[in-house]
Amino acid sequence: MRFLELYLSLAALAAKSNAAPTLLGRSVTPLSASDLASLAPFTQFSRAAYCPTNKLRSWSCGQACTANSDFQPTLVGGDGNAVQTFFIGFSPSQNSVIVAHQGTDPTQLLSDLTDIDILMVNLDPKLFPGVSSSVHVHQGFRNEHAVTAPTILKEVKRLMLLKNTKKVALTGHSLGGALAELDSLFLTLNLPSSTSIKVVTYGVPRVGNASFAQLIDAKVPNFRRINNKDDIVPILPGRFLGFSHPHGEVHMLSPGNAVSCPGDDDATDARCEIKSVPNILEGNILDHLGPYEGISIGTIFCT
Ligand SMILES: *[C@@H]1O[C@H](CO)[C@@H](O)[C@H](O)[C@H]1NC(C)=O
Numbered sequence: 001m002r003f004l005e006l007y008l009s010l011a012a013l014a015a016k017s018n019a020a021p022t023l024l025g026r027s028v029t030p031l032s033a034s035d036l037a038s039l040a041p042f043t044q045f046s047r048a049a050y051c052p053t054n055k056l057r058s059w060s061c062g063q064a065c066t067a068n069s070d071f072q073p074t075l076v077g078g079d080g081n082a083v084q085t086f087f088i089g090f091s092p093s094q095n096s097v098i099v100a101h102q103g104t105d106p107t108q109l110l111s112d113l114t115d116i117d118i119l120m121v122n123l124d125p126k127l128f129p130g131v132s133s134s135v136h137v138h139q140g141f142r143n144e145h146a147v148t149a150p151t152i153l154k155e156v157k158r159l160m161l162l163k164n165t166k167k168v169a170l171t172g173h174s175l176g177g178a179l180a181e182l183d184s185l186f187l188t189l190n191l192p193s194s195t196s197i198k199v200v201t202y203g204v205p206r207v208g209n210a211s212f213a214q215l216i217d218a219k220v221p222n223f224r225r226i227n228n229k230d231d232i233v234p235i236l237p238g239r240f241l242g243f244s245h246p247h248g249e250v251h252m253l254s255p256g257n258a259v260s261c262p263g264d265d266d267a268t269d270a271r272c273e274i275k276s277v278p279n280i281l282e283g284n285i286l287d288h289l290g291p292y293e294g295i296s297i298g299t300i301f302c303t
Contacts, residue, residue: 028269031250031258036293039226039250041068041094042200043295046173049085049102051302053078056087062303071098075155078102083147084176088155096167096198097159099152099183103174103203103297118237120209128189135215137182137208138237144175145182152183153190160195169198173297174233174288177204177225181246184220199223199248202297203233203288206243206265213264216246223248226258227273228292232283234273239265249273252292 044067051061056076059065073089085102120136127149128135156168168187172180184199191197197220204225216223225248227234237243249261251272261272269275277283290296 028259028261028266028271031260033256036256036258039200039224040293040295041091042169042171043202043226043292043297044068045071045098045100046103046171046176046200046202047295047297047301049087049100049172049176050080050297050299051085053080053085055302056085064302068093074159075151077148077151084144084179086148086152086176086179088152088159090159090163090165091169094167094169095165096169097156097163097165099156099168099170099180101170101172101176101179101183103172103176118241120242123185127186130189131185131215132211134211135208136242137212138178138206138243141175141178141182141207145179145186148179149183149186153187156187157191160191166192166194167196167198169200171200171202172204173202174204177201178207180204181207181216181225184223185216188219197222199225201225202290202292203228203231204245205233205236206239206245208244209242210244210264213244213246217264220246224250226250226252226292228252228290229254229287230277230282230284231273231287232277232280232285233288235277235280235283251276255293258293 044064048061048064053076055061056073059071059073070092071089073087075088078085080102088099091098119139121139121142122133123131123135124146170180170183180201184197188197199220245265247264249266250258251261252258259271266272267274289298
């Protein structure tokens, strides 16, 4: 994956990206125990996306699969290598179509040293009809998303009809979270407006610029991005490069203790990501893998 720029070329620069306006009238609120617990199925789907495709097809990927034992996979794609693994299926207990994307492990990212370009580009108007040209996203993420987008749309449509549901949930960790974020806008623009789209991502980097973030805010209200403790990925690429997160930050602070942070990319509260990790030297890449309320995510956690 073209991803290492997140770690290397921006490392020094991210340190400078720590100034933001203070907005009044917003508050950071703790998540209730039940709200926190309701995330677990999505954490496990994101975890499962790292498992081998043959185990996903038979839904026999160990704990990550048994945690959502009623799930019915209908399409498993990608190869975990040139194309990130993804899977689609139906969850009776959520009464929802589920789309989950695989991410990358930090160790894999560190071996990918060659690609340092970090261009921001328009979204393809064929995939994202009607989106303003001021909406810019990371080129690598855009290209990766475009590879699987039409296949995913087709299968989601088919399943919504087959299962008679209007609910679609998107999830993924790391790069997989970035792909889920792009999917959330893509599917919103290409499915009937009666569709209810829910997004839960983990350790997601910044995907686009402020215009992109504002579009997600406007079009995808049910959007949560979970950050764990001092993970450095969510502060990359740096805001000084024009990148911005949408709304929906949930910051996990310790077991049983997470807060919901208001606005886009909150930079004002010590419990939220930016203040917790002002630069990557003060972060901890191991927190990227979790545990997210006891659940770790990554290739080695497909057990
Ligand atoms: C997003 O990027 C585009 C292209 O550089 C720019 O025209 C637009 O103003 C940016 N949006 C924001 C809110 O900065």
